[in-house]
Amino acid sequence: MLRSLTTPAQVESAHHEILALLREYAEWLFVCEGVSQSLRRDEIEVAMERGRLLLSCWTEKGTRLWRVVAWDWNGQVLELELSARMRIQLIPRTSAKAITATIRAARQMRCERLAQLAAALKFGSVVERMSLSRGTKPGQPGRYAQVLLKTRRERIAVVGPVVSSAPAVVDAFLSSSLLWFRRKSVGQLWLIVSPELLKPLLYRIALLRPGLKEIISVFTVDDDLTLLTEAPSAEKEDLWRKRLARFPPVAASTASELSLAIVAQAPEAIDIVHSRHGETLRYFGLPFARVRSLLGREKVWFGINRSHRHLLDESTSNDWHNLLNDLREHRSASAFDHRHAFYRAAPEAWLESLLRRDITKLDPGLIIAPLHAQFRTARGAKLGIRPIDLLALRQDGRLVVIELKVSEDREHVLQGADYWRRVEAHRRRGHIARAKLFGARTIRDEAPLVYLVAPTLRVHPSFETLAQCISSDIEIYRFDINEDWRTGVRVMRRERVN
16 A cells, blocks of 8 residues: 655655665666666665655656655555556566566567567468567567568568557657668568558658658558458648648747746746746746736746745745745756756756747848747647747858757657657648747748757767658758756757758
8 A cells, every 4th residue: 555745754754764765786677657778776776855755766758747746655665656547567687587588478478469460461471480579688588570571572561550649759759760671681561550640650651752752661450360451641741631730829928027036037048938828937947937917926936846836925935945946956957956856857948948048040041039938739639740940040041950869869850850840741731830939920831850969978879770761852950969067058060961
């Protein structure tokens, strides 16, 4: 039964007990929402901050930070309930091996079933080889089946997920498939996906270079792995025919006096993000306060954790000043402790905040304002829709899609290409110009550019290979910036990659 952490004494006791548990085992299996990965002891951090128990660890989405609200150790599994309304399990390595073996066996069975279905679809073909893709960590089972079919005349590469996959993972799936396919001497690539992944996958395949997309076939499969159905291909021209909702006109944003007063306490670090419901204040990209108007009066709620914010008043003023002092000390380029949660949290947002202040550090040809951060081209996320890091405009009227990474990310190229597709679809319809996203400036009648930005040593090894898979009609540029970008962004190299 989970033990809630409602008093300082309970938090302190839990902190000591969990730390003691973590020291006993060198490796843990992290399990969350059906996804598991192996973590070393030094990749898990438990700390107390202002009477709260915080957990920080590395996940498939990068470094994450949560507040622990309840916990339990049953002798085999450490279960933690987090403030984000989710639960995770940390399983010691001795038990993790058994669980990993079970997961591998289940995925291997689905891999064999996909191989049988694919072989039955091609008359005269036999399964030459089948295996799981590489896992996120050594020794872990992968999420995709990789099958080679052999016929008299050719060999066919087949890839399909062996776990349930949301549309948001389509870039990871296609990246993995293309890289594996290019290492094999085969003539065709078959991609097998669930119906939920079909549309976003077809949209991305339409952006691939001629000669590559013609040898790719897409099939859907039911949950029971009993039936494969071939999907019609999509051409780039088909992408511009789908219906799109227009952007609402951009209203002029005026910062409130209260927000400006907070910004004045650290103007080089704090910026304001406007929304329909008020203003969000960020310290080098990390949200720490919200300003909202209630009954005609502006009020401030503050706190790093979304579900545990405090109203700023006399009783919480000390907590407010402590938070600002902690941010000044730990979320700084000169911070001494680089493992502190404030320093490690939201690194891409930190980089984004630096570029928002002066985007010409990246390209002198870009206009400084307006500059749209976390720009959404559609509502909802049914097709894996994510916001664009930055949407900018050059002095010559050319739109620029900017995607930022601060660590190696295999999906960088395909994400940038998909963002290009969505922006280009709206540009062709005139939505961007009519919404006056860039004021009275003229939007050039030409497709956007794509800038893919990452520190020099943090570009994924497969970047160039995947970039060569994208159609040359999409102008993609690679920007390598300095490793110590927190001290100021400097472009070390810029080149066209496709």
